[in-house]
Amino acid sequence: MELNIMYLGQSGFLISKDESSLLIDPYGEKSGDVEGDLVYCTHAHSDHTSGVPAFMERNPKAILVANHEVIQKFQKFKDRVVVAREGEIYNHGNWALEFIKGEHGLLGCLNMMVAVRNGEDSFGHCGDTITLKGFYNAGLNVLAVPIIGLLTTSPSKAIEELKKFTKPLPVVVPMHWLLRSPNSFCESLSENLPSTRCIVPDKGKILQI
Known part of the structure; x- marks a missing residue:
């Protein structure tokens, strides 16, 4: 896998390949x-x-891609936006972003998950969702999954959802855990899906995949 995936804390990731980067x-x-x-x-x-x-502001040619609720918050950049709509794919250079509707838990709003592809590499990001249904058949290399609960899947719910995938994911990365233990989640995931590798991310570091 040629993607460099750096964890920025909470649910933030910087994904880079061939001198091009995508911030999530x-x-x-x-x-x-x-x-x-x-x-x-x-x-x-x-x-x-x-x-x-x-x-x-740091990247004057950068583009904001998001659903309409997000874009409404950033009218300052209205000339540099792409609206993410369910089922559509946005292509930019070698990046392809497929938009998949999730289901935000408590304090709900429109949550648009994303499957990112660049060549043979792929990365999925759930945002805050209580179901991973849209990713069951996506065939991703890596999936970042929230485990805080209430707002998102809990550790046990995430594992229950991951068991529904057509094929076991090669790599799962927990995120947005707050008081939950990502290490305990990975231990439990390894017991339930031994063919899936679970990586606890370190803030500011590139995932070792």
Whole structure:
């Protein structure tokens, strides 16, 4: 796998390949202070969008890709946006972003999950969702899954959902855990789906896949 996937904390990731980068769900201003071509936000909550202004200002040619609820928050950049609609695919250079509707839990809003593809590499991001249904047949290399519960899948619910996939995922990455233990989640996932590798991400570091 040639994607470099760096964890930025909470649900934030910076994905890079061939000198091009995609930022997903920048949870704080500092997480937006990176070089990149695209920023994607799964939904409008501030812990998934706060880094957008810093990113767009640092990268004057960058494009914000998100559903209409997110875009309404950032009218300042209205000339540099692409609206993410369920079932559509947005292509930018070698990046292909497929938009898949999720289901936000408590404090619900429109949550648009994304399957990112670049050549033979792929990465899925759930945002805040209580079901992974849209990814069951996606055939991804890596999937980032929230485990906080209430707002999203809990650890046990996430594992229950992952068992429904047509083929076991090669790699699962827990995110958005708050008081949950990502290490315990990975241990339980390994017991239930031994062919799936679970990686606990370290903030500011590239995943070792």
